[in-house]
Structures are given as C-alpha cells and as structure tokens.
Amino acid sequence: MGSPTPHEVSDELRRVVERWHQLPLDHALSRMPSVRALVQSLADRVAEARGHDAEPVPDLGPATVTDQLSVMVFDLFRARPDADPRVVADELADLRRSL
Template sequence: MTPSRAGSPTPHEVSDELRRVVGRWHQLPLDHALSRMPSVRVLVQSLADRVAAARGVPATAVPDLGPAVVMDQLAVMVHDVLAAGADADLEHRLADLRRAL
C-alpha cells in the first residue's frame, strides 16, 4: 500500500517517510522481512496503544497477520494516531524503522 497525498490530513513529512518504509519493505527478501517483523509489530502495537490511550479506551492487541499485511496495519495506525491527535513523533519513528529494515 502506498499512501496518497490527495486530500490527506497526514503531514507531508510523515506521508513521505511512510511511503519510504513501505517501499523498503516491499524490496526485502521474505526471510529478511520475517526477521524484521518483530520490530515492525512493536511499532504498530505502540501506535495502537497510543491511540487507545488518546481515546480513553482499553488497549487491545493488534493481530499478527503476517508480512504481507503488516505495512497496511502500519499505514492504518499512522492514520489513526493522527486522527486521534496523538502525534507520536511519527516521522522519526518511521525513519528509525526504515533504517532498521
């Protein structure tokens, strides 16, 4: 999934960095992607927890749907964090993830 900028409330810098992470992820060999899944899932869960806290609801576990879906989960959580007003230093966290991939 590549996020779109048209009509997006996502800051340009965050959108660009998310696009870079997704692009990098799609270049990884499967064995390498599988070895990096834990770090991606930690970020996804961290963002989900932040959204839950901002909304005043209990945090729930984001299901592990595998490497083919994890970037979609990340994109959704980035959107949800921004929609909840729970900015989590997204640009830097995404850049750190991209470098770790």
C-alpha cells in the same frame, strides 16, 4: 476531507513501505518484530487518545504489516491531531533504517 497525516510523516511512511516490499521474505520475517512493535505502539497511542484500553494488534503476517502500519499512522493523527509529526517521522525513519 484530506488525510490527517502530515506530509513529512506520509513521505517517511511511503519510504518504509517501499523498503519493506523490496525485502526478501526471510529478511522481512526477521524484521517483523520491530515493525509490529511500532504498529502496537501507535495502536496504544490511538487507544489512549480515544479513552479506550489498549488491545493487541493481530499478527496478520508480512504481507499486511505495512497496511497495519499505515492505518495506525492515519488513526493516530485522526485521534490526536496535535501529535508531533517529527516524533512519528523519526520512529518511521528509524524503522526504515533497521530494515
């Protein structure tokens, strides 16, 4: 079974991850709150789709935050196949531009 993540979202996620890996550590640390906010927003949507209470996503640092982002994007489209890919792609593009 293939990924539930739409192509346009996968492409933008890849761009975010590539940009993140190019950042100097001090800049990455300064941008962590915005990345974590999107990770948490996605996690909250996944919890809601599954009928669970939202829980905080642990802060595992800048080395793993894009892994967390990738997992939450995947989980969102697994839990909500009807989620609008344009909305998520736009959120990812906004994040990338802020980096």
